[in-house]
Amino acid sequence: MAINFSKKPGLVIYFTAGDPDLETTREMALAAIDHGADVIELGVPFSDPLADGPVIQRASERAVAKGTRLADVLVICKEIRAARPEAGIILFSYLNPVMRFGMEAFAKAAKDAGADGVLLTDMIVEEAEEYLKLMHANGLAPVFLAAPTSPDARLKAIAENSQGFVYAISRVGITGTQTELASDAKGLVERIRKFTKLPIALGFGVSTPEHVRAVVEFADAAVVGSAIVALIEKTPAEEAPRAVGEFVRSLCGGVKTA
Amino acid sequence: MKREDLLHTGAHKINNALGQVMLARRMGKKRIIAETGAGQHGVATATVCALFGLECVVYMGEEDMRRQELNVFRMRLLGAEVRGVNSGSATLKDAINEAMRDWVTNVRTTFYILGSALGSHPYPTMVRDFQRVISKEMKRQILEHEGRLPDVIVACVGGGSNAIGAFYEFLPEANVALIGVEAGGRGMALGEHAARFAPNGGGVPGVLQGTYSYVLQNDAGQVAATHSVSAGLDYASVGPEHAMLHDSGRATYTSATDDEALEATKVLSRTEGIIPALESAHAIAEAIKLAPKMGKDKIMIVNVSGRGDKDIGILTRELDLSGDVTRKVSA
Numbered sequence: 001m002a003i004n005f006s007k008k009p010g011l012v013i014y015f016t017a018g019d020p021d022l023e024t025t026r027e028m029a030l031a032a033i034d035h036g037a038d039v040i041e042l043g044v045p046f047s048d049p050l051a052d053g054p055v056i057q058r059a060s061e062r063a064v065a066k067g068t069r070l071a072d073v074l075v076i077c078k079e080i081r082a083a084r085p086e087a088g089i090i091l092f093s094y095l096n097p098v099m100r101f102g103m104e105a106f107a108k109a110a111k112d113a114g115a116d117g118v119l120l121t122d123m124i125v126e127e128a129e130e131y132l133k134l135m136h137a138n139g140l141a142p143v144f145l146a147a148p149t150s151p152d153a154r155l156k157a158i159a160e161n162s163q164g165f166v167y168a169i170s171r172v173g174i175t176g177t178q179t180e181l182a183s184d185a186k187g188l189v190e191r192i193r194k195f196t197k198l199p200i201a202l203g204f205g206v207s208t209p210e211h212v213r214a215v216v217e218f219a220d221a222a223v224v225g226s227a228i229v230a231l232i233e234k235t236p237a238e239e240a241p242r243a244v245g246e247f248v249r250s251l252c253g254g255v256k257t258a
Numbered sequence: 259m260k261r262e263d264l265l266h267t268g269a270h271k272i273n274n275a276l277g278q279v280m281l282a283r284r285m286g287k288k289r290i291i292a293e294t295g296a297g298q299h300g301v302a303t304a305t306v307c308a309l310f311g312l313e314c315v316v317y318m319g320e321e322d323m324r325r326q327e328l329n330v331f332r333m334r335l336l337g338a339e340v341r342g343v344n345s346g347s348a349t350l351k352d353a354i355n356e357a358m359r360d361w362v363t364n365v366r367t368t369f370y371i372l373g374s375a376l377g378s379h380p381y382p383t384m385v386r387d388f389q390r391v392i393s394k395e396m397k398r399q400i401l402e403h404e405g406r407l408p409d410v411i412v413a414c415v416g417g418g419s420n421a422i423g424a425f426y427e428f429l430p431e432a433n434v435a436l437i438g439v440e441a442g443g444r445g446m447a448l449g450e451h452a453a454r455f456a457p458n459g460g461g462v463p464g465v466l467q468g469t470y471s472y473v474l475q476n477d478a479g480q481v482a483a484t485h486s487v488s489a490g491l492d493y494a495s496v497g498p499e500h501a502m503l504h505d506s507g508r509a510t511y512t513s514a515t516d517d518e519a520l521e522a523t524k525v526l527s528r529t530e531g532i533i534p535a536l537e538s539a540h541a542i543a544e545a546i547k548l549a550p551k552m553g554k555d556k557i558m559i560v561n562v563s564g565r566g567d568k569d570i571g572i573l574t575r576e577l578d579l580s581g582d583v584t585r586k587v588s589a
Contacts, residue, residue: 048346
């Protein structure tokens with residue numbers, strides 16, 4: 001099982017694939033893995049990233065403008081898998097590019113590319129029957145998002161249908177960095193725990209080493225996305241893998257412990 | 259003609275805004291947000307918020323703010339804050355994205371009055387139910403005046419709220435033909451139009467903004483830019499109930515180009531003394547094409563979804579009327 005948060009702190013790192021370019025995305029992912037990321041979320045850029053704040057919107061716009069396609073993201077997924085057999089890799093996408101690719105073709109291609117799981121932001125658990133069948137048939141872990149506003153019945157359905165981990169959203173709203181962690185977060189993780197033994201990763205607004213430390217007090221892993229993407233935005237491509245590696249190491253507090 | 263242009267604020271949008279603001283009040287929400295394309299839904303929402311003393315924020319693409327300047331001013335006069343959106347093509351789709359981002363962030367205090375029959379459930383059905391008064395009135399009035407149902411109903415389709423409202427009560431009446439008119443823009447190349455149902459137009463089923471429907475997109479699943487002279491029809495997807503009616507064949511969908519809509523605006527203004535909204539002018543254009551093929555005893559109803567005052571700026575740029583005198587009084 002490649003999704004594993006047994007070393008502390010558990011860390012999921014998000015990249016918008018194709019920003020600044022696919023090769024750099026691959027090198028940054030490898031650097032992140034080497035410096036402490038347990039799971040890489042490879043984001044497929046989309047023209048209308050509804051759940052994302054300005055940082056990831058801009059990255060997505062740049063990557064779409066470069067012509068980055070789902071098929072390209074699958075290629076670097078396969079390369080990352082070949083280079084780092086033990087790392088966790090999740091393909092992250094909005095639903096439409098996957099539907100255009102074909103859900104069944106996508107599930108097969110994701111398996112072939114060595115992905116461990118899939119997170120589709122706008123795939124809701126209530127309408128996921130066919131998607132879940134295809135995930136199961138191809139040995140892929142479906143990861144669903146759980147929000148602080150979700151009632152218990154919905155959290156239960158999300159927890160029961162997720163594999164790999166459950167992605168808890170720290171606050172109401174969209175992705176983006178913030179100075180303080182939301183007070184919603186801990187309560188949500190506790191509510192999800194009632195329904196599952198799966199690890200729970202907390203994301204949205206987790207931006208600093210202090211946040212990561214605070215998150216892993218009550219969750220199994222922290223997801224860092226916008227802070228990484230913002231760093232990439234201001235770093236020249238050739239320096240980005242090293243910069244990302246250093247930032248990931250700082251997020252881990254310098255060292256991971258078993 | 260079904261004269262939705264005569265409604266307060268000048269379009270059918272007020273039907274839905276009134277319905278949703280009642281819901282917002284019942285839910286105890288004090289802050290209202292909305293998106294708007296042509297500005298008619300924004301004006302309707304700003305109006306009901308003024309009436310009930312609610313805070314109102316309207317998201318509008320900056321391209322649309324430029325071309326529907328009059329409605330921006332009306333919204334501000336009514337006490338609403340208009341927030342420009344400059345992402346993507348800076349039109350209706352982008353305004354909806356931004357309104358949805360606001361909504362998920364402030365959902366505990368905020369009610370989102372969505373203006374068209376799209377978005378996540380229950381909006382498409384809720385907006386349709388608030389707009390079905392259009393076809394209820396059509397049915398009652400045509401039975402009063404003509405003693406029978408119409409043969410054809412024509413309505414323009416952006417997101418599709420006026421059209422679904424105009425069609426709904428007639429869905430079980432198989433002899434009533436239902437025709438939706440999309441924006442044909444400047445031609446059928448992707449990015450030049452908003453005709454989601456046009457064969458080879460680039461519209462295929464997909465998911466945008468929580469709705470499974472036809473979406474104009476490229477072969478990588480990226481949502482395409484759109485163009486229409488009318489801001490209200492300038493949208494890459496379409497209400498899901500229209501997709502269903504299209505696939506079942508119960509309604510048929512066609513398109514009118516920018517030029518046809520502009521010409522129809524001129525024709526209706528000069529023959530009936532009614533200046534239609536550029537959106538509604540697409541329906542008028544189809545009526546002009548269709549009428550000569552119908553017998554004199556046939557009945558067609560065109561839904562005039564809004565009035566054209568908001569478009570005078572665009573019309574001034576698009577139509578050269580100098581020296582253009584159509585009627586002369588003989589001596």
